[in-house]
Amino acid sequence: MNDNALRPTTRNAIIDAAIIVLAGNASATMSEIALKAGVGRATLHRQFRSRDDLIRAIKDQCIRETDEASAAADHPNAPAFERLRAMFAAIIPLGDRYHFLTFEGASDDAITNRYQRELDWVETLKNDGELAADVPTSWVVAQIDQLVWTAWCEVAAGRVALADAPALAVRTLTKGLGV
Amino acid sequence: MNDNALRPTTRNAIIDAAIIVLAGNASATMSEIALKAGVGRATLHRQFRSRDDLIRAIKDQCIRETDEASAAADHPNAPAFERLRAMFAAIIPLGDRYHFLTFEGASDDAITNRYQRELDWVETLKNDGELAADVPTSWVVAQIDQLVWTAWCEVAAGRVALADAPALAVRTLTKGLGV
DNA sequence: CTGAGGTGATACACTATTGTCTCACTTGAT
DNA sequence: ATCAAGTGAGACAATAGTGTATCACCTCAG
CATH class of the missing domain: 1.10.357 (Tetracycline Repressor; domain 2)
Structure with a gap:
C-alpha cells in the first residue's frame, strides 16, 4: 500500500482537490481544500506540514x-x-x-x-x-x-x-x- | 471640496491603489491596500465600511x-x-x-x-x-x-x-x- | 485475533486580519 | 483666529485561519 513515498492515494486526492479549489479561489482555506478532497483537516496537515508545503507540492506536480x-x-x-x-x-x-x-x-x-x-x-x-x-x-x-x-x-x-x-x-x- | 459624495480624492486614491494591489495578490490585506494608497488603515475603513464594501466599490468603478x-x-x-x-x-x-x-x-x-x-x-x-x-x-x-x-x-x-x-x-x- | 498504520473528530494555542473607537493633528473656509 | 471636517496613529475586541496534539476508530496484513 506504499507507493514511492509513505502515502498512497490520499496525498494525490488532496493535490487534485487543491488545484480545483485554488483555481476558483486562490485564497481558499485549508478547511475548504480538505472538504473538497474528502479528508479531515488533520489528515491534510499530516500530509503537508504547512500551506506553503502544499502549494509547493502542487507546483511540483503541475x-x-x-x-x-x-x-x-x-x-x-x-x-x-x-x-x-x-x-x-x-x-x-x-x-x-x-x-x-x-x-x-x-x-x-x-x-x-x-x-x-x-x-x-x-x-x-x-x-x-x-x-x-x-x-x-x-x-x-x-x-x-x-x-x-x-x-x-x-x-x-x-x-x-x-x-x-x-x-x-x-x-x-x-x-x-x-x- | 465635496464632489458628488462626501469624499474627494482619498476614496479614488484608495480604489486605484486597491486595483493595483489586488491584481498582484487577490488576498492582499487592508493594511497593504492602505499602505499603497498612502492613507492610514483607519481612513480606509472610514471610506469603506468593510472589505466587501471596497470590493464592490471597485467593481462598480471598473x-x-x-x-x-x-x-x-x-x-x-x-x-x-x-x-x-x-x-x-x-x-x-x-x-x-x-x-x-x-x-x-x-x-x-x-x-x-x-x-x-x-x-x-x-x-x-x-x-x-x-x-x-x-x-x-x-x-x-x-x-x-x-x-x-x-x-x-x-x-x-x-x-x-x-x-x-x-x-x-x-x-x-x-x-x-x-x- | 491482534497490532500497526492511517484516519476523522475535536480541542487547543497562536497568529493574522478585520472592524471599531478615541485622540491629537492638519487644513481650509469663514 | 476659529471652527468643522478629515486624517494618521494607535489601542482594542472579535474573528478567522493555521498548525499541533490527542483520542477513538477503522482496516488490513500477519
Missing part, C-alpha cells in the same frame, strides 16, 4: 505533469503546425495545472525556465518561417499560454468539445478568427 | 470606467476592423480594471450583462461576414477578453509599446500570428 505530457506529445519530425496541434492537445486537458503555474508561481526557477524554453521554441518557429517575424516573441508566448487556459475554460464550461479545442487553438494562433 | 471608455471609443459607422481597433485602444489601458471584473466578479448581474453584450456584438460581426462563422461565439469573446488582459500585461511589463498594442491585438484576433 510542472511534472505538464512537462511529461508535452514531452510525450512532441513529434520533432512532424510539420510545425501538426506539432503545435499535438502540443495543444496534450496540454489543454491540463489547463488548470498549467494555469496554476502561471498564477502561483512568479519568482520560481522551474517556471522561469519553462518560460525561457517557450521563448526559445517560438524563436525557432519564427526563424523557420512558421510564425510572423514582426510580432514580439513574448507576445506569441503570451498568446499560447493564454490559449491553453481559455481553451480549458471553454471545455470545462461545456461550450466547446474537448476534441475540437486543439484545432481551434492552432487556428486562432496561426490564422486568427477573421473570414 | 464597470463604469470600462463602459464609458468603450462607449466613447465606439464609431458605429467606421469599418469593423477599425472599430475593433478603437475598442482595443480604449480598453487595453484599462486592462487591469477589465481583468478585475472577470476575476472578482462571477455571479454579478452587471458582469453577466456585459458578457451577453459581447456575445451579441460578436454575433453581429459574424453575421456581417467580418469574423469566421464556424468558430463558436463564446470562443471569440474569450479571445477578445483575454487579448485585453495579455496586452495590458505585455505593456505593463515593458515588452510591448502601448501604441503598438491595439494593432497587435486586432491582428492576432483576425489574422493570427502565422506567416
Whole structure:
C-alpha cells in the first residue's frame, strides 16, 4: 500500500482537490481544500506540514505533469503546425495545472525556465518561417499560454468539445478568427 | 471640496491603489491596500465600511470606467476592423480594471450583462461576414477578453509599446500570428 | 485475533486580519 | 483666529485561519 513515498492515494486526492479549489479561489482555506478532497483537516496537515508545503507540492506536480505530457506529445519530425496541434492537445486537458503555474508561481526557477524554453521554441518557429517575424516573441508566448487556459475554460464550461479545442487553438494562433 | 459624495480624492486614491494591489495578490490585506494608497488603515475603513464594501466599490468603478471608455471609443459607422481597433485602444489601458471584473466578479448581474453584450456584438460581426462563422461565439469573446488582459500585461511589463498594442491585438484576433 | 498504520473528530494555542473607537493633528473656509 | 471636517496613529475586541496534539476508530496484513 506504499507507493514511492509513505502515502498512497490520499496525498494525490488532496493535490487534485487543491488545484480545483485554488483555481476558483486562490485564497481558499485549508478547511475548504480538505472538504473538497474528502479528508479531515488533520489528515491534510499530516500530509503537508504547512500551506506553503502544499502549494509547493502542487507546483511540483503541475510542472511534472505538464512537462511529461508535452514531452510525450512532441513529434520533432512532424510539420510545425501538426506539432503545435499535438502540443495543444496534450496540454489543454491540463489547463488548470498549467494555469496554476502561471498564477502561483512568479519568482520560481522551474517556471522561469519553462518560460525561457517557450521563448526559445517560438524563436525557432519564427526563424523557420512558421510564425510572423514582426510580432514580439513574448507576445506569441503570451498568446499560447493564454490559449491553453481559455481553451480549458471553454471545455470545462461545456461550450466547446474537448476534441475540437486543439484545432481551434492552432487556428486562432496561426490564422486568427477573421473570414 | 465635496464632489458628488462626501469624499474627494482619498476614496479614488484608495480604489486605484486597491486595483493595483489586488491584481498582484487577490488576498492582499487592508493594511497593504492602505499602505499603497498612502492613507492610514483607519481612513480606509472610514471610506469603506468593510472589505466587501471596497470590493464592490471597485467593481462598480471598473464597470463604469470600462463602459464609458468603450462607449466613447465606439464609431458605429467606421469599418469593423477599425472599430475593433478603437475598442482595443480604449480598453487595453484599462486592462487591469477589465481583468478585475472577470476575476472578482462571477455571479454579478452587471458582469453577466456585459458578457451577453459581447456575445451579441460578436454575433453581429459574424453575421456581417467580418469574423469566421464556424468558430463558436463564446470562443471569440474569450479571445477578445483575454487579448485585453495579455496586452495590458505585455505593456505593463515593458515588452510591448502601448501604441503598438491595439494593432497587435486586432491582428492576432483576425489574422493570427502565422506567416 | 491482534497490532500497526492511517484516519476523522475535536480541542487547543497562536497568529493574522478585520472592524471599531478615541485622540491629537492638519487644513481650509469663514 | 476659529471652527468643522478629515486624517494618521494607535489601542482594542472579535474573528478567522493555521498548525499541533490527542483520542477513538477503522482496516488490513500477519
